[in-house]
Amino acid sequence: MTFSALIIGANSAIAKALINQLLQGNQPLTEDSTGRHITEIISISRTDNEPLLHSPVIHRRLQVQDYSEASITEVINQINTESTCLRMVFICNGILHDGNLQPEKNIGQLSEFALQRVFTVNTVTPTLWLKHLFPVFDRQKKQHGNTPCHVVVFSARIGSIGDNELGGWYSYRASKAALNMVLKTMAIEFRRRIPNVKLIAFHPGTTDTPLSKPFQKSVSKEKLFSPEFVATQLLKIIDETPVDGELSYLDWDNKPIIW
Numbered sequence: 001m002t003f004s005a006l007i008i009g010a011n012s013a014i015a016k017a018l019i020n021q022l023l024q025g026n027q028p029l030t031e032d033s034t035g036r037h038i039t040e041i042i043s044i045s046r047t048d049n050e051p052l053l054h055s056p057v058i059h060r061r062l063q064v065q066d067y068s069e070a071s072i073t074e075v076i077n078q079i080n081t082e083s084t085c086l087r088m089v090f091i092c093n094g095i096l097h098d099g100n101l102q103p104e105k106n107i108g109q110l111s112e113f114a115l116q117r118v119f120t121v122n123t124v125t126p127t128l129w130l131k132h133l134f135p136v137f138d139r140q141k142k143q144h145g146n147t148p149c150h151v152v153v154f155s156a157r158i159g160s161i162g163d164n165e166l167g168g169w170y171s172y173r174a175s176k177a178a179l180n181m182v183l184k185t186m187a188i189e190f191r192r193r194i195p196n197v198k199l200i201a202f203h204p205g206t207t208d209t210p211l212s213k214p215f216q217k218s219v220s221k222e223k224l225f226s227p228e229f230v231a232t233q234l235l236k237i238i239d240e241t242p243v244d245g246e247l248s249y250l251d252w253d254n255k256p257i258i259w
């Protein structure tokens with residue numbers, strides 16, 4: 001039996017820090033309250049995510065072509081083996097800007113192109129991964145009973161409707177709010193059908209990565225986190241969060257965020 005951590009979107013700076021920490025085998029990172037060690041990390045990215053460290057933990061690096069549904073199914077088929085038992089899943093994909101789009105400052109800047117692109121990466125892609133992981137969890141439950149699995153999907157505080165004081169950043173905000181609603185709806189179905197899976201919508205805080213780079217000027221030093229700090233916090237949160245059939249919307253400090 002292989003107890004695995006699955007990291008999707010492995011070229012994210014935060015994902016790399018998570019992989020490093022899992023490879024280093026820091027406790028409680030490889031052992032949870034059931035005493036089952038993570039013995040394998042499966043990382044998935046569009047680019048060939050490079051090996052990070054030598055470690056007794058096996059690191060399988062898989063490539064996904066373009067996050068289309070067909071390419072996601074292809075990769076899922078490679079990981080859904082009888083001996084694999086997923087204990088942690090991290091879905092890290094997210095886009096805020098690229099060469100062709102910037103977060104909107106006002107209504108006039110909204111565009112069909114940006115809305116579709118941002119929703120595809122931030123909402124549709126994680127949703128499709130969870131759709132195709134559902135049968136994997138179902139098989140695991142039949143095979144391994146109620147072995148818990150924490151599924152962390154990277155959301156953002158900016159997706160909170162209740163917390164929206166500033167406005168702006170329409171596509172990113174709305175795509176993360178929509179992601180939260182998908183996760184909430186899925187949590188209800190998981191509770192009924194696969195209650196050993198715990199869903200977490202996670203806000204890492206402003207973290208020093210390519211995603212936040214152009215917007216870091218107004219962030220004070222203490223509020224700009226390193227990916228390593230966020231990875232440590234997140235692994236601690238997993239250790240402290242019980243499997244309770246609910247979706248938790250948590251920040252880096254394990255504090256709940258209002259919806």
Ligand SMILES: NC(=O)c1ccc[n+]([C@@H]2O[C@H](COP(=O)([O-])OP(=O)(O)OC[C@H]3O[C@@H](n4cnc5c(N)ncnc54)[C@H](OP(=O)(O)O)[C@@H]3O)[C@@H](O)[C@H]2O)c1
Binds near residue numbers: 008209210211
């Ligand atoms: N950094 C922050 O301040 C901050 C704050 C709040 C929330 N977040 C969220 O945290 C998560 C990780 O972000 P990060 O800061 O680590 O960003 P990052 O280093 O820029 O990583 C970008 C991530 O998005 C994926 N991605 C980029 N373009 C994509 C596309 N066209 N289709 C599918 N996936 C694509 C990448 O996957 P590949 O591995 O395939 O390249 C990678 O996982 C994101 O969901 C982000 O919204 C970040």
